[in-house]
Amino acid sequence: MYCDxxxxxxxxxxGAEELAxxxxxxxxxxxxxxxxxxxxxxxxxxxxxxxxxHYPSVTEAEIRRIAEQAxxxxxxxACRVIHRVGALAPGExxxxxxVAAGHRAGAFAAAEYxxxxxxxxxxxxxxxxxxxxxxxxxxxxxxxxxxxERWHD
Amino acid sequence: xxxxxLYFGVLKDTLGCSTETLAWDGGTAATLLDLLRxxxxxxxxxxxxxxxxxxxxxxxxxxxxxxxxxxxxxxxLPPVTGG
Numbered sequence: 706m707y708c709d710x711x712x713x714x715x716x717x718x719x720g721a722e723e724l725a726x727x728x729x730x731x732x733x734x735x736x737x738x739x740x741x742x743x744x745x746x747x748x749x750x751x752x753x754x755x756x757x758x759h760y761p762s763v764t765e766a767e768i769r770r771i772a773e774q775a776x777x778x779x780x781x782x783a784c785r786v787i788h789r790v791g792a793l794a795p796g797e798x799x800x801x802x803x804v805a806a807g808h809r810a811g812a813f814a815a816a817e818y819x820x821x822x823x824x825x826x827x828x829x830x831x832x833x834x835x836x837x838x839x840x841x842x843x844x845x846x847x848x849x850x851x852x853x854e855r856w857h858d
Numbered sequence: 859x860x861x862x863x864l865y866f867g868v869l870k871d872t873l874g875c876s877t878e879t880l881a882w883d884g885g886t887a888a889t890l891l892d893l894l895r896x897x898x899x900x901x902x903x904x905x906x907x908x909x910x911x912x913x914x915x916x917x918x919x920x921x922x923x924x925x926x927x928x929x930x931x932x933x934x935l936p937p938v939t940g941g
Binding site: 741757758759760762763766767788799800820823824825826827828829830831832842843844845846849 | 864866867868871911914917919933935936937938939940941
């Protein structure tokens, strides 16, 4: 499986990434892309920015491990993951997962699996910085853990 | 003998530090957490079992109670919130 993983502060372009990945996708019949964006109105006070911290020497290796787990479950030919860090404004893209596989079932499933594991296993932490100057570290959600649990055999 | 500790996310704020050097006589991840929890109420609450997701020893995420060698870099990770 071709696998390209990047943790970066810069934004990304889904269309350009999809085109680039297709060059490595071989005879894939299915490509699924997921892009997550920063929402402004998750709480009562609007968000000024979402700040993401990570563990630089560990994060990419952990994402690669997750991608290899996905490739062991579904016949993927290519995978691209971008996760942004630093201060992100509402509306900006934060995470990108693209997978290519022989058929759609594997591509859909692997994209969800990668997102569930990125949310619950990869060493990223979000802090919400609100327009009133207050800020708060986001707490892990039980619903994200539950989503991830369903993949366990 | 010493190890370097790195704190992430909410732990940096609740513990008031992001990195420290700690004298280390050897032991495991559990030894370290017990030692840190013994620093007082703030520490025992911030590092309560449900609030520490994982330890990272020399860039390797620890699964289970791994040994921490002299000179190690140990990351203490609160529950993660990426994606």
